[in-house]
Amino acid sequence: MKTWLPPYLLNGPALLIFVVMLVVPMVMTLILSFNSFDFYGGIQEDYGWHNYLEVVKDSYFHEIFARTYGIAIAVTLICIIIGAPEAYILSRMSKTWRSLCLLAILGPLLISVIVRTLGWALLIGNNGVINEVLLGVGIIETPLKMMFTTGGIVVALVHVLVPFMVLSVWTTLQKLDPQVESAALSLGASHFTTLRRVVLPQVMPGVLAGSLIVFALTASAFATPSILGGRRLKVVATTAYDEYLNTLNWPLGAAIAVILLIANVVVVMSYNRYVERKYAAVFD
Amino acid sequence: MSFLTLQNISKRYGQVAAVEDFNLSVEKGEFVSFLGPSGCGKTTTLQMIAGFEEPTTGAIHIDGSDMTHVAPNARDIGIVFQSYALFPHMTVTENVGFGLEMRGINKPERDQRVTETLELVRLAEFADRYPKALSGGQRQRVALARAIVIKPQLLLLDEPLSALDAKIRESMQVELRNIQHTVGVTTILVTHDQAEAMAMSDRIAVMNMGRMAQLGEPFEIYENPGDSFTSNFLGTTNLFPGKVIAVKGEEVSVDCSGTEVRVQGKSQTGAELSVAIRPEKIGLVEPGSGFFDARVRTRIFLGTSWAYQMDSDLGAFNVTLQNTGHLVAGEGEMVGISWQADAVRLLGAG
Numbered sequence: 001m002k003t004w005l006p007p008y009l010l011n012g013p014a015l016l017i018f019v020v021m022l023v024v025p026m027v028m029t030l031i032l033s034f035n036s037f038d039f040y041g042g043i044q045e046d047y048g049w050h051n052y053l054e055v056v057k058d059s060y061f062h063e064i065f066a067r068t069y070g071i072a073i074a075v076t077l078i079c080i081i082i083g084a085p086e087a088y089i090l091s092r093m094s095k096t097w098r099s100l101c102l103l104a105i106l107g108p109l110l111i112s113v114i115v116r117t118l119g120w121a122l123l124i125g126n127n128g129v130i131n132e133v134l135l136g137v138g139i140i141e142t143p144l145k146m147m148f149t150t151g152g153i154v155v156a157l158v159h160v161l162v163p164f165m166v167l168s169v170w171t172t173l174q175k176l177d178p179q180v181e182s183a184a185l186s187l188g189a190s191h192f193t194t195l196r197r198v199v200l201p202q203v204m205p206g207v208l209a210g211s212l213i214v215f216a217l218t219a220s221a222f223a224t225p226s227i228l229g230g231r232r233l234k235v236v237a238t239t240a241y242d243e244y245l246n247t248l249n250w251p252l253g254a255a256i257a258v259i260l261l262i263a264n265v266v267v268v269m270s271y272n273r274y275v276e277r278k279y280a281a282v283f284d
Numbered sequence: 285m286s287f288l289t290l291q292n293i294s295k296r297y298g299q300v301a302a303v304e305d306f307n308l309s310v311e312k313g314e315f316v317s318f319l320g321p322s323g324c325g326k327t328t329t330l331q332m333i334a335g336f337e338e339p340t341t342g343a344i345h346i347d348g349s350d351m352t353h354v355a356p357n358a359r360d361i362g363i364v365f366q367s368y369a370l371f372p373h374m375t376v377t378e379n380v381g382f383g384l385e386m387r388g389i390n391k392p393e394r395d396q397r398v399t400e401t402l403e404l405v406r407l408a409e410f411a412d413r414y415p416k417a418l419s420g421g422q423r424q425r426v427a428l429a430r431a432i433v434i435k436p437q438l439l440l441l442d443e444p445l446s447a448l449d450a451k452i453r454e455s456m457q458v459e460l461r462n463i464q465h466t467v468g469v470t471t472i473l474v475t476h477d478q479a480e481a482m483a484m485s486d487r488i489a490v491m492n493m494g495r496m497a498q499l500g501e502p503f504e505i506y507e508n509p510g511d512s513f514t515s516n517f518l519g520t521t522n523l524f525p526g527k528v529i530a531v532k533g534e535e536v537s538v539d540c541s542g543t544e545v546r547v548q549g550k551s552q553t554g555a556e557l558s559v560a561i562r563p564e565k566i567g568l569v570e571p572g573s574g575f576f577d578a579r580v581r582t583r584i585f586l587g588t589s590w591a592y593q594m595d596s597d598l599g600a601f602n603v604t605l606q607n608t609g610h611l612v613a614g615e616g617e618m619v620g621i622s623w624q625a626d627a628v629r630l631l632g633a634g
Contacts, residue, residue: 179369182336185356186363187383187434197382201373282373282414 033254043250051255061239061256065263068235071150071225072218075157079214082158083165084207088199090166091173105163113160117227120156121147124228148230156224161217165210172206205283208275212268219264236260285348287312287470288333288438293342295328302328304494306342310472315464317473317481320491321517326474329491330440333472335359346437357386359438362431362469366443368423370415376402376426377411383434401433404463421452428460432467439464441473445480457483478518482506490514512631515560522566522601523631524559528552536630540598543576549630558631563591563604565627568613574620580613596621 034047055061086105090098108116123129124146131143146152176199184194222237229235234242236256243253286309293306303325310316318326331337333344335356344352351359362383371379377398384394402408405425415423424444431439444460445453461484464471475481481488482502490497490505490513498510509515512523526540528551536551537544538559545559571577578596590612592603603621605612613619 177367177369179365179367180371182334182356183363183365183369183430184371184382185336186334186359186361187430188357188360188386189382190357193386198371202371282416 035251037249075218079165087169113223161214164213168210169206172203289345315471317485319481324491325494362436363440364444368427401429405429439469439471528555560629563602566603569620571618574622
């Protein structure tokens with residue numbers, strides 16, 4: 001047998017799955033996005049940029065894209081603020097407490113996204129637990145509007161995605177030489193200065209990698225914005241879904257999906273390149 | 285009062301005592317080593333001097349002031365860590381300048397002192413590199429520069445050479461000692477390597493099981509070890525257990541497995557003890573003309589010396605002979621064993 005053949009054969013099954021399950025639908029979606037749609041005739045077999053032009057020109061879509069990326073940035077920042085200190089504290093805990101806390105942090109990932117989001121709906125709805133309690137205690141007189149708001153979506157997404165940030169920072173923290181902190185202290189730095197000048201810069205690669213995961217997952221999130229955002233507060237993923245299933249304008253839905261994909265890939269790749277270039281000289 | 289004093293220092297973790305009743309006075313400018321096997325409490329003692337651990341009992345004074353409960357960042361101590369603990373995201377200059385920056389020293393003066401110190405450790409041309417791009421020996425010197433640039437009251441070295449390979453380690457011993465002399469800083473070295481401790485220190489504190497076993501100048505404690513632990517930890521020693529059969533003034537006769545050995549020292553008839561002699565102090569003579577005869581079991585050539593393993597009525601023992609360019613006894617041969625009267629020591633049974 002030729003020596004170059006076995007690697008290809010070994011890769012064969014995985015390659016087949018990727019081609020059938022990923023490449024084919026993607027290419028079909030891409031082709032579909034160039035077709036046009038007629039309310040009476042359905043999908044037309046022609047090709048053109050009109051779907052893309054519609055998305056680019058219509059301020060309705062601008063707002064949806066702006067909201068999506070606004071939510072993605074907000075969720076990423078909040079995940080950094082919550083997740084990075086959480087990982088640091090975790091790394092300082094005793095073994096037993098650490099296992100318990102890790103379980104609590106990873107807990108959300110063990111529950112189906114739909115169930116978890118419905119849980120949030122029960123909590124933040126107009127007749128939800130939070131409003132009932134606040135009304136009952138007498139702190140507020142009318143229910144706070146939390147359901148169907150951007151804020152609600154952000155909070156629920158942070159809950160889901162913060163474990164990714166914690167795990168990412170935690171991994172870099174484990175590579176940190178514990179004597180480095182002692183060294184900074186012995187040189188006269190305060191605990192806060194040690195954290196800011198010595199620990200934080202060293203875990204930045206972890207923070208940046210975590211941000212990448214959180215950002216990409218938020219920008220393409222569907223279930224949470226769909227349940228907590230409702231019909232009117234749309235993000236890109238739910239818009240594409242609505243175009244497919246409600247308006248039945250598949251070509252427009254496909255175009256939206258393709259734009260979302262391209263935008264995400266561009267953001268993620270340029271960010272990754274920036275991080276790699278910045279830290280190449282410093283870390284292994 | 286001495287510059288650094290440790291008074292009755294103990295450190296206990298629950299029931300376990302890591303350090304027990306440790307006393308030490310170090311003079312200004314002195315280089316003292318804590319030498320002992322792992323788990324002997326030497327690192328814990330260093331951690332207490334540095335302020336990372338608090339002693340359970342006892343007091344630590346530096347230059348007359350009580351430092352027992354002072355935070356590590358207020359002690360003005362330079363430390364070289366075993367892993368070097370360099371800041372990987374800072375250049376050599378930034379690493380070395382960090383301590384000065386924390387002391388609020390302005391940039392021009394900081395730059396000048398960093399440059400001077402980097403010249404002292406011969407790293408001037410590496411100033412703008414990151415630690416990742418340095419060799420082990422260079423990282424070690426950055427760590428040293430970072431610790432001494434702040435002109436600390438006290439310099440602590442925690443196994444600083446253990447991560448280097450043998451050749452660099454030896455040259456770094458000399459270099460470290462020279463730099464310490466130039467700077468004149470009082471220094472404590474923690475090590476498990478007896479050659480390192482002997483090569484570098486003014487005095488060595490040998491530690492065993494949380495206690496100080498012996499304190500003294502390297503030559504003094506090598507020649508006059510107080511117990512069999514020190515004797516075996518500093519270099520190697522042959523121990524012959526025996527019983528005192530006669531004492532005549534300063535001369536003690538010991539019965540070692542049926543052979544009578546005469547040793548200068550003090551003891552009482554009937555005492556159980558060990559006769560100790562270092563391998564390099566044993567001479568080989570014609571069979572029958574020494575104190576007793578032995579048979580060469582193995583002979584290993586080490587370049588500058590020969591290492592012999594001997595079998596005799598007293599048990600197995602080692603002999604080291606200088607290589608003089610001539611072959612002496614071969615494997616299987618019988619030889620006579622002799623030594624200078626003052627080369628033998630009496631140690632408590634053990």
